[in-house]
Amino acid sequence: MIPFRKMNGLGNDFVVVDARRQRLDFKQNEIRALANRETGIGFDQFIIIAPPEHNGDALMRIFNADGGEVEACGNAARCVAAVLLDESGRGETTIESAGGLMTARPAGPGRTAIDMGLPRFDGASIPLSADAGNPQRLMIEGFADRYGPAACVNVGNPHAVFFVADVGSIPLREDGPILETHPLFPERANITFAEALDREHVVARVWERGVGPTRACGTAACAVAALSAKLGLTGTAVEVMLPGGPLLIDVTSGRILMEGPYALDYEGTLPEPERAR
Numbered sequence: 001m002i003p004f005r006k007m008n009g010l011g012n013d014f015v016v017v018d019a020r021r022q023r024l025d026f027k028q029n030e031i032r033a034l035a036n037r038e039t040g041i042g043f044d045q046f047i048i049i050a051p052p053e054h055n056g057d058a059l060m061r062i063f064n065a066d067g068g069e070v071e072a073c074g075n076a077a078r079c080v081a082a083v084l085l086d087e088s089g090r091g092e093t094t095i096e097s098a099g100g101l102m103t104a105r106p107a108g109p110g111r112t113a114i115d116m117g118l119p120r121f122d123g124a125s126i127p128l129s130a131d132a133g134n135p136q137r138l139m140i141e142g143f144a145d146r147y148g149p150a151a152c153v154n155v156g157n158p159h160a161v162f163f164v165a166d167v168g169s170i171p172l173r174e175d176g177p178i179l180e181t182h183p184l185f186p187e188r189a190n191i192t193f194a195e196a197l198d199r200e201h202v203v204a205r206v207w208e209r210g211v212g213p214t215r216a217c218g219t220a221a222c223a224v225a226a227l228s229a230k231l232g233l234t235g236t237a238v239e240v241m242l243p244g245g246p247l248l249i250d251v252t253s254g255r256i257l258m259e260g261p262y263a264l265d266y267e268g269t270l271p272e273p274e275r276a277r
Contacts, residue, residue, distance in 0.1 A: 002269060003267065004267065005083070007082075007263060007265060008262070009076070009078050009260060009262050009263070010246075012214055012215055014045045017047070020051050024048060027067075031046045032067045043065065044208065045065065045076055046063040046064075047061070047073075047076050047080060049080060049084075054096055057088070057094050057095065058093075058096070060073075060097045062076060064211050065211050071099035072099030072157045074219045074247075075218040075262075077097070077104065078262045079262045080095055081112045082264075099117075110263065111260065112262060113257060114259075116155060116219070116255070117155075119155050119223070119256060120154040125154050126159075127154075128152060129186055132184050135153075136149075136227065138150040138160065140179070147193070151227040152189070159223035160189045161223055163195070163228070163231070164193050167205050170205060172207055173207075173212075173213060175191075180207060188210070190209045191206070192220045192223065198234075199234050200235060205243065206220040221240035221242065225250075225251055225256070245261070
C-alpha cells in the first residue's frame, strides 16, 4: 500500500504521494477514479513528490482530476513546500516542476510563501495560436462583446483573465469549458473572471483547466496580480480573494511572490498503481 496525505490550500485539495524512494506511475484512468468525489477519494489535483532532476530539493509532478499532467499549481506547491520544510527543518526549500523552479519559505503557522518566478506575457510562451493578436487584449468571438478582451499570461501554466464589473454574474460552468478548449489556446487555458475592487484588492472566480470550478487556484491568483498590475488596474501588491479565501501576491520585483495557507486534512493509503505491480 502507498501512503498518501490529503492536503488543501484554501479548499483547493490534493492527494500527495511521496515517490522519492519508490518510483510510482499512475495511469490516467487510475487518477480519474481516485479523483471521483462520489466513488474515490476526491481531489482537484494528484501530486507526486519525486527525486529532483536538477538542483532542487524535490520534483513536484502535478496531475489534474482528469488525469492529465500539467506544469504548475500554486496551492499544491505551498503544501509540498510545507512537507519539505517540516522534513528538513531548514528555512528554505526549492521545488522543481515542469513550470519552473520555485523557492519557498515558512510564513507563519500554517502558511508558506513561494517565489513563483517571472510571468511571461508573450503569445508564444503562453502559448496562444499564431493568429491570436495582442496577448493582453485577446478578442474572443462570442465573448468579447459580453466580457471585453481577455488578458493572457503564463505563470508556469497558461491563463486567460477577463476583468469584469461583477464576477458574481458570470455563468462560469457554461462559459468556462468553452473558453478552456478554445482554438486560441493550443494547450488549453485556465480561465479566470476578476473584479478589481480597488488598488489592493481583487475578487476572482476560476475555471481550472482539467478540473472545472475550483475554490482556489494559486496560479490564477498569480496571473490576476501580474496582469492587473501590468494593465494599471491595481498596484503591484494585492490580495486576491477566491471563493476559498485570500492569497497575497506581490509582483513589485517583477517576480511573483505568493503567500497563503496550507492544511493537512488526513493521511491514508492507496493500492499500488498497476504499473508498479
